[in-house]
C-alpha cells in the first residue's frame with residue numbers, strides 16, 4: 493500500500509472522500525491506528541496533557557516532540573505522519589521555525605509539520621514550505637494561545653476565521669485543522685478553500701476529522717470536551733486487566749505451572 497502523501501489528501505478532498513485523522517504518541521498505538529486504515533497520524537502537542545499529565549500544551553519541548561514523533565514514524569507504514577510544532581518552537585523567529593520544522597523530518601521521520609495560527613503566522617508557513625517542508629495550519633481554537641483566548645473557548649468570529657483560512661491557503665499550507673468553531677463556518681471555509689479541512693469540534697462538513705486518541709479510546713482520565721466521542725473503553729479494559737492480575741497474584745493462581753520453569 494503506497495503511503496499517504498499530502499497530494500493524496502488533496503485528491504481525497506476533490507473526490508469527496510472523507511479523511512480520517514487521529515493523534516498517536518507511541519509505537520504500539522501508531523501501529524494499531526495505521527493498520528486500522530487511518531489516513532493521517534498527528535503527533536499532537538496534546539501529548540503534554542494526555543501523556544505527560546500537564547495542565548496545558550505549553551510546556552512540551554521540541555526534544556520531547558521529536559522523541560514521540562520518532563516512535564510514531566517507525567510504526568506508520570501507510571498513514572501520513574505530521575509532527576506538531578510545540579509552543580515557542582516557531583513563534584519567535586522565522587529561521588528558528590524553519591530549523592525546528594526541518595528537525596521533524598530530518599531527525600524524527602515525519603512527512604509534515606503542523607503549527608497554530610492564521611494570518612499572523614503566514615510568513616512563517618511560507619518560509620517553512622519554501623524549505624520543502626509541508627505545513628498543516630491550525631485555526632480557530634488554538635490551545636497554545638489558551639491564555640490569550642481567556643480559556644478554551646469556541647471561536648465565533650466568522651470573518652476572521654474565513655480570512656485566516658484563505659491566508660494560510662495562500663501561504664502554502666497543504667491542509668488546515670479547524671478546531672472549536674461553529675459547524676456552519678467550518679462548512680463555508682471547506683467550500684471556499686482548495687485545501688482539505690480537518691475538523692475537531694467543527695461539525696460534519698469538514699473534509700476530514702481528527703480526534704485525540706485518548707479521547708476516542710477512553711484513555712482520557714480528565715476533562716472530555718463536548719466534541720469528543722468514546723468509540724471504545726480501553727480505560728475499563730485496562731482496569732479490569734490490572735485488577736484480574738492483582739487478584740491472581742494475591743490468591744497465588746498466577747503464575748501457574750505453564751508460566752514457570754522446571
Ligand code: KIV
Nearest residue numbers: 515536537538669704
Ligand atoms: O495536539 C493535538 O492533538 C492537536 C489536534 C487536536 C488537532 O492539535
Ligand code: NA
Nearest residue numbers: 536537538576
Ligand atoms: Na496541537
